[in-house]
Amino acid sequence: MATQWRDAPPTESAWKPVKGMSASERAEEQDKAAGGRKNRYLPGSSGRTVLASIYLRLPPKSRRVYAYLRWPEGRKTRERYVCQVGCDTREENLAQAWRHALSVGLASLQRPKESAQSWASSPAVRSVMRANRSRDTRPEMALRSAVHALGLRYRVDRQPLAGLRRKADLVFAGPRVAVFVDGCFWHGCPEHYRPSTRNSEFWSSKIEGNRNRDAQTDEKLAAAGWTVIRVWEHEDTQQAASRIAQAVLAWRTDPHPHRGAGSLNGRH
Incomplete structure (x- = not known):
C-alpha cells in the first residue's frame, strides 16, 4: 500500500502534527481526513459510541510511517495498527489511513475477533x-x-x-x-x-x-x-x-x- 522513503527519512510534515494546534483544530483535521465526523464513531465497550482518531508514528531509525486507530476506553486510550502510509504530507497520510480503516471496518480494527462479544449490542448480535x-x-x-x-x-x-x-x-x-x-x-x-x-x-x-x-x-x-x-x-x-x-x-x-x-x- 505504502511507499518507502529510501534515500532519507520522511520529513516531519509527513506525519507530525503542526506545533500549537488546538484540540478543536486537531478534531477538524481528523474529521476532514475521515470524510466527516460521523465516520469516526465506534461502538465502545460500554455500549456507547466513542470517537476514534488516526495516529501517525515514525519509529526511531525507521523510514516508514505507520498509522494506528486510537479510541478512548474508560480512563485509557486504546490503539490498533491500521496500515503503513507513504504520502508526502500529514493530511494525505491521515486520509489514506482513514480510507483503509473504513474499507476494512473500524470495528474489526478496534477489537480482535475473539473479544467482539464485549461490545456487541445485544445477545442476538453477539451470537451472530x-x-x-x-x-x-x-x-x-x-x-x-x-x-x-x-x-x-x-x-x-x-x-x-x-x-x-x-x-x-x-x-x-x-x-x-x-x-x-x-x-x-x-x-x-x-x-x-x-x-x-x-x-x-x-x-x-x-x-x-x-x-x-x-x-x-x-x-x-x-x-x-x-x-x-x-x-x-x-x-x-x-x-x-x-x-x-x-x-x-x-x-x-x-x-x-x-x-x-x-x-x-x-x-x-
Missing part, C-alpha cells in the same frame, strides 16, 4: 458475531462439497482480480467466475436480516456499508470480465451449486462469451 468467521464457514464448506461433487475444481479464498482487495470464497480462474457466500446478517439479507434494536444507527450504517461494498465489488469484477455469483447462506446448497456449474460450463462451451453484463445472484 461469535459464529462469524472469515472463511471455512459451514455454508461455504457445504457449497464447496456440492460443487466438487459436480466435477468442478476451484481455488478457495482468493483475490479474483489483482489490485482489488476483495477475496472470493470460490474462484474459477479460467472461466472467470467468482463466488461469494454471504451471511444473512452481515450482508443485509432481505429475507432474514433483522436490525439490532440497540446501537441501531451504527449497525444500520455498518450493514449498508457492507451492501455498498458488495455492489462495488460486483461492478469492478464485471467490468474486468468476471461473472460474479453471490449465494446467501440460507440458500439451498444444491441449487446454488447448479447455478455455479451452469456459469462454468457455459464458458467451457463458449470460452469467449460476452462478459461484464452483471452478476448471477438474487440480490434485491
